[in-house]
Amino acid sequence: MKLYEELSNAMNEVVSVTEESSDFKPRFTKLIENYFDSSYVERDIDDVIELINLSEGNSDGN
Amino acid sequence: MEIKILGWGYENIRRFNTLDLDLLQGGTHLSHVTLVMMRNGTGKTTTISLMRSVLNGTATNWNPEEVRSYKPTKGQASQGKFYIKIKFGTELYHYNLILDYERGRASYETSHVGMSGGLEQGHTLPMQLKGVFTKEFINRFIFDGEQAKKTLSADSKEAELAVTYLYQIEKLDNLISEINSLVQRKQSESDSKGATSSSLSYNRTRMENKRNHYLNLVTRRDKVILQMSQYQTRWVDLENQRTELITSDERLRQDQLNLTSRKALKNNELNSLLQTIGTEVKEPFNIHSLFDARLKSLMNNMQTLKLPKTTAREFFKELSESPECVCGRPIGQEEKVAILKRADNYLGEDDLSVINAIKDSLRNYSTSGELTIALEQMITLKEEIQSIQSALDRLVLHLDEEAIRKAESIAEEQSDIKQKILGLQQERDILDAPYGTPNTSEQNNVAAAEKAWKEAEENLQRATGTYEYTQKANKLIIYINNIRSLALQKLKDSIIIKTNEKVERILTDDRITVDKIDGSLILHDRTAVSEGQTLAIAYSYIGSLFEHSSFEFPFVIDSPAASMDLGVRREVASIIPTLFKQLIIFVTSGEVAGFAEKFYSMDDVLYATIEGKENNEKATCTFGKDYFSAYQCEEEE
Numbered sequence: 139m140k141l142y143e144e145l146s147n148a149m150n151e152v153v154s155v156t157e158e159s160s161d162f163k164p165r166f167t168k169l170i171e172n173y174f175d176s177s178y179v180e181r182d183i184d185d186v187i188e189l190i191n192l193s194e195g196n197s198d199g200n
Numbered sequence: 201m202e203i204k205i206l207g208w209g210y211e212n213i214r215r216f217n218t219l220d221l222d223l224l225q226g227g228t229h230l231s232h233v234t235l236v237m238m239r240n241g242t243g244k245t246t247t248i249s250l251m252r253s254v255l256n257g258t259a260t261n262w263n264p265e266e267v268r269s270y271k272p273t274k275g276q277a278s279q280g281k282f283y284i285k286i287k288f289g290t291e292l293y294h295y296n297l298i299l300d301y302e303r304g305r306a307s308y309e310t311s312h313v314g315m316s317g318g319l320e321q322g323h324t325l326p327m328q329l330k331g332v333f334t335k336e337f338i339n340r341f342i343f344d345g346e347q348a349k350k351t352l353s354a355d356s357k358e359a360e361l362a363v364t365y366l367y368q369i370e371k372l373d374n375l376i377s378e379i380n381s382l383v384q385r386k387q388s389e390s391d392s393k394g395a396t397s398s399s400l401s402y403n404r405t406r407m408e409n410k411r412n413h414y415l416n417l418v419t420r421r422d423k424v425i426l427q428m429s430q431y432q433t434r435w436v437d438l439e440n441q442r443t444e445l446i447t448s449d450e451r452l453r454q455d456q457l458n459l460t461s462r463k464a465l466k467n468n469e470l471n472s473l474l475q476t477i478g479t480e481v482k483e484p485f486n487i488h489s490l491f492d493a494r495l496k497s498l499m500n501n502m503q504t505l506k507l508p509k510t511t512a513r514e515f516f517k518e519l520s521e522s523p524e525c526v527c528g529r530p531i532g533q534e535e536k537v538a539i540l541k542r543a544d545n546y547l548g549e550d551d552l553s554v555i556n557a558i559k560d561s562l563r564n565y566s567t568s569g570e571l572t573i574a575l576e577q578m579i580t581l582k583e584e585i586q587s588i589q590s591a592l593d594r595l596v597l598h599l600d601e602e603a604i605r606k607a608e609s610i611a612e613e614q615s616d617i618k619q620k621i622l623g624l625q626q627e628r629d630i631l632d633a634p635y636g637t638p639n640t641s642e643q644n645n646v647a648a649a650e651k652a653w654k655e656a657e658e659n660l661q662r663a664t665g666t667y668e669y670t671q672k673a674n675k676l677i678i679y680i681n682n683i684r685s686l687a688l689q690k691l692k693d694s695i696i697i698k699t700n701e702k703v704e705r706i707l708t709d710d711r712i713t714v715d716k717i718d719g720s721l722i723l724h725d726r727t728a729v730s731e732g733q734t735l736a737i738a739y740s741y742i743g744s745l746f747e748h749s750s751f752e753f754p755f756v757i758d759s760p761a762a763s764m765d766l767g768v769r770r771e772v773a774s775i776i777p778t779l780f781k782q783l784i785i786f787v788t789s790g791e792v793a794g795f796a797e798k799f800y801s802m803d804d805v806l807y808a809t810i811e812g813k814e815n816n817e818k819a820t821c822t823f824g825k826d827y828f829s830a831y832q833c834e835e836e837e
Contacts, residue, residue, distance in 0.1 A: 144367075144694075148686035152679055166676075170683070173375050174368065183375075183382055190672035 145170070162189040201328060202752045204230055204782050206285040206292070208251065212277035213270050213299070215243055216819045221808060222285075223784075225823060231806035233783045235796055237828055238810045242819075244786045245344075246270070248758045250282040252342050254297040256335045257308060257323035264304020271301045278302050288326045295323065329751075337365050340742065341753040348738035350720075357719040359741065360692075366749045367691055372684040376677050383666070383673045390664040403660040410642075410653040417646045421631045428624045435617045442610045445603050446595050456595060463588045470581045473574055480571035492567055499562040502555075513551075516543035692717045695744045702740035702779070706771040707733060714741070732764035736772055743779025754782035761795035762788070773798035789831070800825065 149170060153163045169186050172178035207223045210216035223234055238244045250270075253259040259267075270280050280299040285292070296309040296319065308323040325333055339347050340362050350358040364370050447453045485492040520539040524530050531539070547555065596607035633640050635647035642648040661667035699721075700713050712733060715724045721741060739760070746753055760776070761769045773795045777783055787796050799805045807828035810821045822831075 144687045144690040145683070147690060148683045151686055152682045156679065166679070170372075170375070170680070174371055180378070180382065183379060187379070187382075187669065187672045187676055190675050192668065192671055192675070 142171075142174070145174070158191050159189060162186070162191070165189060201289045201326075201750065202287075202781065203289075203754060204287045205251075205754045205756070205784060206230065206287055208247075208254075208282070208284040210250075210280075210282055210819075212272055212275070212280040213243075213250070213282055214246055214272055217272070217275075219810070219819045219821055221810075221821055223806060225806075230782065232781070232804040233777050233785065233799060233802070234806045234808060235799060235828065236784065236786045236808045236810060237789065237796075237831060238786060240788050242810065244758055244788075247786065248342060248344060248756065250297065251284060251756060252335070252338050253306075254282055254284045254295050254308075255286070255342070256333060256338045257325075258335050259297055259299075259306035260308070260323075262306045267299050267304045267306050268301050270299050288329065291326060293324075293326075294319075334365070336361065340366070341746075342756040343738075343742065344758040348735045351734075351738045351741055359717050359721045360688075360719050362742075362745055363688065363691055363695060363717065366745055366751070368750075369684060369688050369691075372680055372687075376680055379673050379677055379680075383670050386669055387661065387664050387666050390666050400660075400663050403656070403663045407653070407656040407660045410649070410656040413642070414646070414649040414653045417631060417644075417649050421628065421646060424624050424628045424631065428621055428628065431617050431621050431624070435614055435621070438610050438614050438617070442596070442607060442614075445599060445607055445610075449599060449603075452595050452598055456592070459588055459592050459595075463585060463592070466581055466585045466588065470578065470585065473578050473581065476574045477571065477578065480568075480574065483565070485565060485567050486571045495562055495565075499559070502559055502562070513543045513546040513548040516540070516546060694748075695741070698744035698747060699737070699741045702743060702775060703737055706736045706740065706768065706775055708771065709767065712737065730763075732768050735760060735764065736768055739772065739776055739779065743776070746780065752781050754784060755780035756784040756786075758786045759788060759791060760785060761791040764795070766794035769794035770798055777802065792829075797829075800829070 146167075149167050153167060156163075158166075165182075165186050166189075169178060169182050172182065205223065207221050209218075209220040211218050221236075223230055238247075270282075271277060272280075278301055280301060282297045282299075284295050286295070287293070291312055293310065293312040298307045298309060300307070307321070309319040309321060310324040311319045312324070347358075351362075443456065446456045480486050485495055516539050519525065520531065520536045520543070522531060525535070529535075593611075596604060596611075599607060630637075630640055630644050631646050633645055633647070635645070635651055637645070640648055642652040658667065661670045696714050696717065703712055703714070710733065712726060713724045714737065715722045721737065723737075739757075742755070746755075761772060764772065769791075777799075785796075805825075806823065807825045808821050808823050809828050809831045811819060811831075
């Protein structure tokens with residue numbers, strides 16, 4: 139299906155320029171794929187949030 | 201998922217007593233194209249409207265008048281029914297829209313395979329289509345000329361929304377909402393755990409107060425804008441009344457016209473002069489001789505200092521590679537590192553080009569007295585306009601006594617309104633000013649209030665220990681938004697290519713291309729197209745849109761060719777069946793020439809001729825090409 143093709147391309151483009159960990163990238167793309175298939179649980183969102191790296195100036199260190 | 205309409209029917213709906221259109225005709229084969237011939241005024245628009253309503257589930261919100269508008273004008277029917285049979289994938293659904301004419305209420309019944317007990321009250325959709333089958337969405341495949349215009353109207357976001365919904369891009373918005381809800385829940389949980397802390401309570405109240413204050417300011421700004429517009433409307437209304445007083449007097453009418461046209465002329469001159477002034481003031485050397493002298497002095501200094509060449513970063517980089525310095529001392533590793541480290545303090549190649557451009561501008565500019573002349577002309581023009589306005593104001597003095605009193609009362613109200621508008625303008629300017637503008641604070645400025653609210657929110661997040669979590673969630677939302685924009689853009693690009701291919705095949709006489717989808721379809725170098733061209737572009741767009749969607753929709757169109765010339769009709773008729781897997785076309789006999797007749801040579805077309813009756817006689821439907829084409833001939837006669 140066209141959407142998944144474009145969505146997948148867009149995900150790869152966005153993820154490739156982030157400085158997130160190698161754990162984050164597959165979990166994040168899987169979350170979006172599962173969300174479109176309605177086969178996700180809230181815990182998945184929570185886990186992906188926790189994997190985000192704040193060292194790029196997004197945190198004030200607190 | 202393949203979606204197919206298998207038939208529909210009416211019971212006591214306007215001119216239809218009972219009529220059932222079984223597109224399968226008792227069998228199992230569904231034709232690719234169904235052409236339904238109906239005369240104008242016999243219920244085509246009613247049918248399209250009921251098809252939409254039976255599928256979108258919104259008729260329960262109709263008011264009694266709307267429900268009763270479907271009641272047959274003759275007879276005593278207390279209830280009407282419109283039904284549709286539709287297949288979602290392999291599941292067959294049957295929807296009834298029940299119109300209770302006595303109570304003025306509409307309700308739904310649904311049945312589908314697997315549902316126990318036959319018909320059930322209410323409107324039920326397959327799980328995959330919940331949230332997709334909205335009122336707006338259904339209008340995209342049960343189509344008419346109005347919907348086509350929306351696709352190309354600059355005021356509409358129809359074209360973009362169609363992509364967003366059909367390709368379910370909005371699911372990413374839902375994911376963002378879920379992330380926000382999760383963050384809020386974490387904050388509340390953390391809040392309840394640390395409920396003993398008084399600082400937590402303080403921070404929460406503070407944040408809520410700041411948020412409420414921000415929202416109040418936003419509301420106030422909207423109210424101020426609305427009031428201004430109301431006052432402006434009233435002012436114009438009063439001005440018209442005043443003009444009417446004067447023009448109703450034969451003696452004054454000509455004077456009024458002469459003065460008004462002179463004033464308009466002077467205002468135009470003033471506007472063009474203001475444009476010149478706007479351009480001239482961008483050149484400071486034209487504003488005052490002091491600026492001119494300073495700029496010339498800057499130029500001399502740059503030349504004296506040989507700027508920018510002598511301070512180039514590249515010079516130090518080259519120097520660090522030399523065995524010895526310009527002063528003769530040797531350059532070792534330690535010196536090399538020190539020179540390279542400090543080289544960044546000097547100008548680089550990119551800075552040099554900017555400075556050279558400045559130098560060039562300084563060297564070549566010449567002053568002009570145009571600004572001074574324009575400013576003098578502006579003062580004269582303003583005085584002239586003021587004098588014409590005074591003459592206009594004085595015209596009322598020549599009116600009779602009663603009219604003078606009326607004019608004075610109008611002038612008084614206008615002056616009062618003018619003051620009020622000025623006050624509101626000042627308030628709006630402060631409310632809307634960018635953050636940090638002098639005389640603004642979070643008390644009177646939306647941007648400052650929003651900043652204060654966001655800061656208070658961050659403090660609360662820190663106090664609840666969810667600051668870091670919230671920041672991470674926000675970063676995740678940014679990633680998702682980026683994916684959303686990119687995916688949407690890629691989809692739009694590919695849909696535009698497909699649309700343009702189709703448009704080129706249909707509109708052979710006129711080169712029209714779609715440039716982009718920015719809310720609506722934006723055409724290349726065209727601001728207006730004919731109604732027929734609008735439809736051709738809209739069909740091409742909708743057809744391209746459906747091409748790669750996960751849903752295969754039927755396409756139902758009302759009078760697709762009425763506004764097209766014969767050439768475009770033929771092209772549309774030959775292309776439109778290739779765009780959709782199921783096509784139901786309502787036509788009048790006037791659309792047979794060039795359009796419906798093109799289908800006569802095609803396979804897999806079902807022809808239905810519906811004849812609505814004026815009296816109580818039943819409306820009938822006759823299937824078959826022969827009857828369809830013969831009916832057309834009778835109509836023509």
